[in-house]
Amino acid sequence: MNLERWYRQVQQPDGKPTKDVAKQETFEAGGAKVTVVDMSGTIDNKPGQRMIAAAIEHAKGPHFLKVAGPEATVAHWRDSVMTYLKSAATQP
Numbered sequence: 429m430n431l432e433r434w435y436r437q438v439q440q441p442d443g444k445p446t447k448d449v450a451k452q453e454t455f456e457a458g459g460a461k462v463t464v465v466d467m468s469g470t471i472d473n474k475p476g477q478r479m480i481a482a483a484i485e486h487a488k489g490p491h492f493l494k495v496a497g498p499e500a501t502v503a504h505w506r507d508s509v510m511t512y513l514k515s516a517a518t519q520p
Contacts, residue, residue, distance in 0.1 A: 438469040458517030460486040478502035
């Protein structure tokens with residue numbers, strides 16, 4: 429449900445559904461399933477925005493991360509965000 433909500437928060441200039449143009453990847457990190465969505469467009473009536481959102485699923489419940497802002501700023505921090513997500517670990 430969070431993925432669908434995040435898709436609705438970003439509008440495309442050509443009116444296409446953001447879900448159709450977003451980049452999505454899923455991977456395992458420390459026993460957790462991580463789904464990451466990377467999308468650009470208009471957020472809160474501001475064009476030129478980008479959002480990286482992630483759902484981290486594990487036995488103790490889900491956690492979520494969302495980074496949003498101007499495209500250049502989010503692009504600058506993308507590698508750091510991905511490193512953080514890949515360091516996810518479940519606790520015994």
